[in-house]
Amino acid sequence: MENELVSSETIKPSSPTPSHLRIYPLSFIDNMFVFNIPLLFFYNPNESSDQNSKISQLKKSLSHVLSKYYIFAGRLKDKINIECNDQGVSFLVTKIKNKLSNILKHSEEKMLNPLFADGLQWKEGYPSEALVAIQINCFECGGMAISICMYHKCGDASTLINFMKEWAIISQKLEEENGEELLISPFPLLEGGASIFPQKNLPVFPESLHKRQKNVVCKRFAFQPSVIKFLKELASSSSVLHPSRVLVVKAWIYKHVVSSMGLNFKTSPFLMAVDLRKRMIPPLSEKCVGNIIWMSSMLADKEEMELKDVVCKIKEGLSEFCDVYPKLFGGNDCSLLYEFINKAINLKSKKKDGVGFSSWCNFPIYDVDFGWGKPTWVTTCGCSWKNLIFLMDRKDGKGIDAIVNLEENHMTKFEHEYVELLRCASPKVVTNSWIATSDCS
Template sequence: MEIEIISREFIKPSSPTPSHLKKFPISFIDHITFRNYVPLLFFYNDTKVCDQTSKISNLKNSLAQILSIYYPFAGRFKDQLSIECNDQGVSFLVANIIGTKLSTILQNPTENVLNPLFPDELQWKKMDWNESILVIQINCFACGGFVISVCACHKIIDAATAFNFMNDWAKLNREEGDSNSKFSLPYNSLYAGDTIFPQGNLPNFPEGEFVIDKTIVCKRFVFEASKIKLLKNMVNFDTHAVKNPTRVEVVTSLIYKCVVSVLGLNYKTTSLRMAVDLRKRMVPPLSQKCVGNIVWFLFVMNPELHDLVFKIRQGLCEFREVYPKKFGGKEKDLSFIFECLKQVTTSVSESNSIDQSLIMYASWCRFPMYEADFGWGKPIWVTTSACPVKNAIVLMDTRDGDGIEAIVNMKENDMIMFEHELELLQYASLNPSIIVGHDVANGF
């Protein structure tokens, strides 16, 4: 696949950031979060709404406008604790894809064809302090299709923030020129992170280190809705009954079981580290639009193979009762926060030891990833790239919202065993084509 970069520039906010907002303090959760770029791809079919030049021009204008609202993204990190909101802008690239149809990629979406769509090979790379917090590349296909690729610095942008930003940018782009549009976002709903989770007098823990392992390979496993329903019926809850297990619970349970089995791990010492969204769990709940890493980590320790779903459900219930209260509000407990920060900043490095195994898992399911309609329809597929960390798993919704795509990252020899696990393949398909009605057949 040949790619030609036809433009590269910085898009600055359409209106300058007020002087009293020039320094943006980040929360104690952002403080320890690594600076690596999280990659996302949004695929769009050709709808012939307008020509390519007009689309790019509209995207630039609406991006400048949305950056006036998400103004920290156009700044630069001053240090580990704050962003200088100096309106330097976000990096914006436009590329032409030569000799490859969008349908060709969707029919066989391998890492080799997806990775070139990202700007400057930034996916999961560590960002320098003075680099753009957000990097966007618009990939234009001769057939009229578009792929918008985004690399967002995880230190201030978690998955929920990234999808919210894309949806708000898309909404503004879609409504640009509409005199009746009343697009607005209240400031307090966006930037509550430092107010709820201030660094204050907490010690400066080291920033998280994202240990990149170039021997890691990534595979995509898709669980269709019918298979998930079957899996729910087949899950054996001998010890504890769990009513109405969720898609995420049963898929996570199956993947964990298969990882432990094929890699010869000990389930008593192989734990799950699960990222949990705090927004709706705080008392009172935070806005779903709240910017930053509004997440914390649930460690499911010593899970028995036959009741992992129960352990996950139980762990989440206990998490809701403890962490939101002690992290913020009237029952805020600084000593508890200290111990939590200490645990998380050491757990990843310890996971590389011989005596401990750790499966790192994040679910992006139910995030509004398929809502980013820029005026030419919602995305036909949303995905991420390979994550070069051992036993890291990301769950994402399928387009219909009922299935799950599991992005699994493992050592090469481990993956060879995992992708041939018979129990896994009863419920999951390995890297199937992205079928979008009659469009693929028409060669869009």
């Protein structure tokens, strides 16, 4: 795939950040992250306007939304603060000498990676410049792909998706108002960062660094509604009568990744990023910026389990997590909080062969409509961190795409298990199953 860089510029907020919001203190959770989160939106050709008009509209609406998400336009002042100095975000435009349909048919990482700015996807380290980089990719058929990489200290996946949705809403409003200026207010200081999880007397905890593996490959696995229905039937029990689609997919993947690695449930823990917004007491707004997440873990006392037992253990682990951490994070006992955080960090460092999940399901990713229709596909890209799985909704809202990162020999075994699942659940689907592969090294 040939792509040509057309332009590269910096987009700044449409109005200056107030002086009392110039310094944005990060939370003790924000401080732990030092890599970029990538997200990619594909849009079919639309006759309402040409690509140049769309790009102009995107720039203007981006400038407006940055006045609200003013921390995105800032720069790191130090490890625990962002200076909201309105320096702006990177905005690149490329022309792709290919059709959008070809990319969607061949969605390997080698095809997706050039659609991101400057190779920032999952890149670790401290950015010297912009905290957010956006690339607008224009296909020769008229279709577009919008990629964004956000430095994780600014927020989690929920923060990023809310930003994209608000950017799209403002874009539509600008079009409706025929270019009339919009008055965009910045977030109140109490909407994120240290205002929710203050550093207080806690030490700055170790940053989450991942050792990159050269033999890690990434593949996408499509769990169609028929397959999920089959898994629900297998996973239902008197303890969990109606397991959710996300729960059964997580449980099945965990069970078979552990098996593919030649390990067992007593030595390979289940790890999952949990959104705390709705679980805090009282609940927080879903639009809170920052990293409002923590890692839940489950380590079974049996070496082998059936799928329904794995579902029960994961659900029990989440319930126990929700009984402790939201109350703990909302309290004032720093010593107890310090003890729990250290315990979690120590667990993570000792269990090197855990299986980690980050579910982006049930987020409004397909509502990001800039005025020329909803995206035809939304995804992230693979990374070189082994045993890490991302779950995302398919466009129908019923199926799930799993982006699985495993060592190459383990992936071969896992793929065999997936094909067997398709044969059992829906034999007609096997020949049409979507498995995209790439070497992520």
